Amino acid sequence: MITTSGLTKVYESRGRQVTALDGVDLHVREGEVFGVIGQSGAGKSSLIRCVNLLERPTSGTVTVDGVDLTALAGKSRRAGRDLRRARSSIGMVFQHFNLLSSRTVKDNIELPLEILGVSGAERSRRALELLDLVGLADKAKSYPGQLSGGQKQRVGIARALAGEPKVLLSDEATSALDPETTRSILQLLRDLNQQLGLTVLLITHEMDVVKTICDSAALMQKGRIVESGTVSELLATPGSQLAAELFPVSGAHTGPDRTVVDVTFHGDAATQPVISQLSRTYNIDISILGAAMDTVGGRQIGRMRIELPGRYEDNVVPVGFLREQGLQVEVVEETLTEETVVQGAATLLVKEGAK
Amino acid sequence: MTWSEMQPLLEQGTVDTLYMVLWATVVTVLGGLPLGILLVLTDKGGLLQNLPVNKVVGAIVNIGRSLPFIILLIALIPFTTLVVGTFIGPTAMIVPLAIGAIPFFARLVETSIREVDHGLVEAVQAMGGGIPTIVRKVLLPQALPSLVSGVTTTVIVLIGYSAMAGAVGGEGLGSKAVTYGYQRFDTTFMLVTVVVLVLIVTVVQLIGDGVVRLLARRGRTA
Numbered sequence: 001m002i003t004t005s006g007l008t009k010v011y012e013s014r015g016r017q018v019t020a021l022d023g024v025d026l027h028v029r030e031g032e033v034f035g036v037i038g039q040s041g042a043g044k045s046s047l048i049r050c051v052n053l054l055e056r057p058t059s060g061t062v063t064v065d066g067v068d069l070t071a072l073a074g075k076s077r078r079a080g081r082d083l084r085r086a087r088s089s090i091g092m093v094f095q096h097f098n099l100l101s102s103r104t105v106k107d108n109i110e111l112p113l114e115i116l117g118v119s120g121a122e123r124s125r126r127a128l129e130l131l132d133l134v135g136l137a138d139k140a141k142s143y144p145g146q147l148s149g150g151q152k153q154r155v156g157i158a159r160a161l162a163g164e165p166k167v168l169l170s171d172e173a174t175s176a177l178d179p180e181t182t183r184s185i186l187q188l189l190r191d192l193n194q195q196l197g198l199t200v201l202l203i204t205h206e207m208d209v210v211k212t213i214c215d216s217a218a219l220m221q222k223g224r225i226v227e228s229g230t231v232s233e234l235l236a237t238p239g240s241q242l243a244a245e246l247f248p249v250s251g252a253h254t255g256p257d258r259t260v261v262d263v264t265f266h267g268d269a270a271t272q273p274v275i276s277q278l279s280r281t282y283n284i285d286i287s288i289l290g291a292a293m294d295t296v297g298g299r300q301i302g303r304m305r306i307e308l309p310g311r312y313e314d315n316v317v318p319v320g321f322l323r324e325q326g327l328q329v330e331v332v333e334e335t336l337t338e339e340t341v342v343q344g345a346a347t348l349l350v351k352e353g354a355k
Numbered sequence: 356m357t358w359s360e361m362q363p364l365l366e367q368g369t370v371d372t373l374y375m376v377l378w379a380t381v382v383t384v385l386g387g388l389p390l391g392i393l394l395v396l397t398d399k400g401g402l403l404q405n406l407p408v409n410k411v412v413g414a415i416v417n418i419g420r421s422l423p424f425i426i427l428l429i430a431l432i433p434f435t436t437l438v439v440g441t442f443i444g445p446t447a448m449i450v451p452l453a454i455g456a457i458p459f460f461a462r463l464v465e466t467s468i469r470e471v472d473h474g475l476v477e478a479v480q481a482m483g484g485g486i487p488t489i490v491r492k493v494l495l496p497q498a499l500p501s502l503v504s505g506v507t508t509t510v511i512v513l514i515g516y517s518a519m520a521g522a523v524g525g526e527g528l529g530s531k532a533v534t535y536g537y538q539r540f541d542t543t544f545m546l547v548t549v550v551v552l553v554l555i556v557t558v559v560q561l562i563g564d565g566v567v568r569l570l571a572r573r574g575r576t577a
Contacts (some may be wrong), residue, residue: 009575084484094478099478100492111479
């Protein structure tokens with residue numbers, strides 16, 4: 001639905017060149033919620049703003065719903081009629097809502113319809129319908145200044161949907177909201193994604209957002225996508241930073257002569273209770289040191305750190321059993337170097353989130 | 356001078372002053388508003404970035420603002436005669452008044468428009484809105500309270516200018532104060548004229564503030 005290839009954006013300020021995007025290839029499938037996560041300055045904002053060409057990419061192409069927007073834009077700095085029409089079928093929501101304080105909630109939602117040249121009666125009908133959809137039917141005549149942050153973002157979402165877009169871009173839509181409101185807005189986005197088949201591309205610095213609603217995710221660093229894929233693909237990738245942050249596990253060896261392994265469930269296998277089967281089949285006691293699991297559509301996704309008695313050499317057969325079940329198994333060395341690295345990365349992102 | 360002698364002079368003066376100021380305000384807004392918008396749009400990073408145009412318009416506005424009004428008044432006599440047919444009387448005074456106030460108002464408009472959150476412009480661009488839409492539906496409505504304040508300030512400046520115009524063949528309260536108060540050493544009449552001018556300015560300011568408050572009541576926190 002959204003494809004960028006070789007997307008590059010170089011800003012020039014006072015003779016210095018800053019590369020915000022460095023050859024970004026992104027592919028968002030129709031009907032999925034795709035999250036791009038990264039620290040501030042990683043280029044997320046530039047990326048999402050290049051998708052509807054609010055920002056002109058220095059090179060590379062952007063295709064949305066089969067239309068090459070970069071070709072429509074041409075060389076001119078101003079947005080021509082074709083590009084403007086294409087934009088009107090891409091909804092966008094913003095961190096700071098960007099509602100017109102001089103218009104009522106209903107008039108704000110009608111604005112994109114006015115631009116599309118929809119007649120007054122029809123505009124009014126659509127706006128009320130959308131207000132109902134986002135659960136603010138009683139606020140039509142209020143002004144944005146009278147609403148809470150969460151309500152404003154609902155209006156922002158309703159406005160973004162007015163032109164019946166197939167794609168919704170979300171630029172840190174929940175970053176200015178408290179955790180509870182964030183959850184309700186994410187739930188709304190999820191519902192819209194499922195009810196309307198809306199494709200959502202969102203950028204965020206909050207891992208929770210990705211965890212809550214994303215089907216796929218990409219990690220951005222220094223203007224590049226360093227990891228990308230569906231959540232289960234990421235889990236299946238050994239050493240994936242995103243997977244480690246989405247499903248963090250920890251826990252150290254409880255004593256010598258014990259084997260600690262990380263078991264990754266990536267949805268394609270293991271609908272059976274493998275851990276208890278393992279325990280019964282080989283008559284061993286298993287301790288669960290840590291786990292981060294989710295069940296999505298009856299499939300288990302996540303990671304678990306378990307401890308088996310005996311050295312690794314004694315546990316080759318049980319480990320083989322787990323692998324046979326289609327699980328990914330990694331042995332954790334006693335020094336736990338890997339974990340320290342993962343935790344280091346996690347702390348970085350937490351710090352970022354605190355900003 | 357007795358009160359019954361003063362009254363017709365004051366009435367005529369007030370009517371002429373209001374007439375000049377009103378029409379000069381209309382012309383100033385019609386001229387200054389587009390100019391102010393142009394200054395914002397053509398500026399660096401603006402939607403219609405065009406630095407040569409911006410510099411030239413900016414320079415003209417600056418020259419207009421730095422000329423003392425009394426000089427402008429005299430310098431414009433040929434132009435005023437060309438437009439109105441005469442350079443004396445209240446109608447003729449509208450020309451220099453408006454030309455004097457347009458650059459001033461244009462700068463006020465520029466400041467007001469610049470204060471509009473750029474995020475709103477971006478939001479409308481993302482909806483597919485073009486520049487005319489952005490100006491009509493975002494910049495002007497969002498800046499409206501601030502623009503109304505600007506108009507109020509401009510009207511008051513014009514009242515001041517119009518008093519000055521009285522010295523150069525205009526009519527109005529200023530001219531009455533000069534002719535009857537200053538040249539005939541009638542201090543009482545002078546004082547009464549000043550009081551009337553103060554009243555007019557106060558009323559204008561009150562009306563302006565009232566309108567701004569009315570517009571701002573819509574809870575303006577984006």
